Amino acid sequence: MLTVPTPAHVIRSACPSDAERLASIEAQVSVNPWSERQFVRACSELERDTQSVLLAHVNGHIDGFIVFSQVLDEASIHNIAIQPNCQGRGLGKVLLKAALTQIECNCATRCLLEVRESNVIARRLYARFGFEVDGVRKGYYPTHSGREDALLMSRELKGIADERA
Ligand SMILES: CC(C)(COP(=O)(O)OP(=O)(O)OC[C@H]1O[C@@H](n2cnc3c(N)ncnc32)[C@H](O)[C@@H]1OP(=O)(O)O)[C@@H](O)C(=O)NCCC(=O)NCCS
Known part of the structure; x- marks a missing residue:
């Protein structure tokens, strides 16, 4: 059987002109998607060194x-x-x-995130990178039929670049 190789994606920082495409991806995968305007703002804040957006492209x-x-x-x-x-x-x-490599290079020692309790795939991704659940925010996320909990996850950062992904 022929196998199709995964294309070699290049990672780069996003800029405001990428916002339309980022919002289009988000709209396809999120129950409560960020708007294009939110992406423009997130990408613009790159200059301020507080918020970063990395993207993968071919x-x-x-x-x-x-x-x-x-x-x-x-x-x-x-x-x-x-x-x-x-x-x-x-x-x-x-x-x-x-992202974790960039964060560690910027001298952060800890990384936090929130994930929907029902998002099994994202939880597996984070667990694979050593994130552990250390709290719950009850009813934090809207769903089509009500609300669901957010799991708070975190991990210490050390030697990310050497870890096997
Ligand atoms: C969550 C998401 C970002 C993961 O990205 P991805 O490229 O699909 O995931 P990867 O192929 O890198 O796999 C990462 C891990 O996720 C898990 N995973 C991926 N696809 C899976 C599937 N279909 N079923 C079960 N687990 C899966 C695996 O544990 C995998 O690691 P492993 O292959 O080493 O075991 C992606 O699925 C996505 O965009 N989901 C919708 C948006 C979202 O939920 N974002 C998270 C918000 S907190």
């Missing part, structure tokens, strides 16, 4: 992104999404590792 075609921020030595992952037809091929791991 020949300019964007297939995924991750948004994160840092205050002093503590970082937070705010959003990560992969285009549906590219999911399950390791791109989430590549983007998360790139």
